Amino acid sequence: MARRRELGSIASGIIGSFNSRNNDIDGYWGIGKIYNLVVTRESKTVSIDLKNKAISPTSNEFDAMLTFYHNMLTCLLEKHDIPLEWVTSVNISVEFEATYEDKYHYWRSALGNPCKLQCEILDDNGRIHNAYAYNNCRPHDPSRENQSSRAGNL
Numbered sequence: 107m108a109r110r111r112e113l114g115s116i117a118s119g120i121i122g123s124f125n126s127r128n129n130d131i132d133g134y135w136g137i138g139k140i141y142n143l144v145v146t147r148e149s150k151t152v153s154i155d156l157k158n159k160a161i162s163p164t165s166n167e168f169d170a171m172l173t174f175y176h177n178m179l180t181c182l183l184e185k186h187d188i189p190l191e192w193v194t195s196v197n198i199s200v201e202f203e204a205t206y207e208d209k210y211h212y213w214r215s216a217l218g219n220p221c222k223l224q225c226e227i228l229d230d231n232g233r234i235h236n237a238y239a240y241n242n243c244r245p246h247d248p249s250r251e252n253q254s255s256r257a258g259n260l
Contacts, residue, residue: 108186108187108188108189108192110188110192110229110231110233110235111235112186112188113188113192113193113227113229113235114227114235114236114237115186116179116182116183116186116188116227116235117196117225117226117227117235117236117237118225118237119178119182120156120175120178120179120182120196120198120225120237121198121223121224121225121237121238121239122237122239123175123178124136124137124175124198124223124225124239125137125223125239125241129171131167131168131170131171135243136168136171137200137221137223137241137243138243138244138245139167139168140152140168140200141202141221141243141244141245142245143161143163143165144163144202145245147163150201150202150203150204151199151200151201151202152199152200152202153197153198153199154172154175154197154198154199154200155195155196155197156172156175156176156179156196156197156198157176157179157193157195157196159172159173159176160172175198179193179196191230192229192230193227193228193229193230194228194229194230195226195227195228196225196226196227196228197225197226198223198224198225198226199223199224199226200221200222200223201221201222201223201224202219202221202243203219203220203221204219204220204221204222205220206220207220207222207240217242217243217244218242218243218244219242219243219244220240220241220242221240221241221242221243222238222239222240223238223239223240223241224236224237224238224239225237225238
């Protein structure tokens with residue numbers, strides 16, 4: 107029997123995959139490419155609505171990624187026998203140039219600025235199920251990065 111508390115595990119799975127280096131967009135790390143959306147903006151936060159497949163600030167460059175994670179959400183809900191009606195919203199937020207936190211960001215463990223990711227699932231009872239991930243990243247720069255051999259095969 108499905109339980110709403112399993113939505114926390116689903117949020118954790120989604121944010122873990124989203125933060126992963128295997129989250130490719132055209133063969134480059136997705137987080138770095140998303141960083142480019144806000145590099146010149148005052149606000150360094152990107153919001154992604156997985157249920158409606160939308161990203162803010164808007165960009166068509168991420169349509170395939172949005173579809174992939176929307177499908178992942180649907181698949182995970184089906185595996186846990188959780189009806190889609192139980193899920194009111196699923197949002198991923200990525201805060202670039204976040205405040206450094208000793209507990210989560212290991213100084214000099216990776217290049218770039220601290221980055222904080224959150225997956226928030228709101229259920230039909232009004233309960234929020236959160237999962238977080240932390241990383242360091244810098245904006246996408248093809249002259250400094252190697253393109254994955256998976257590019258075009260996803």
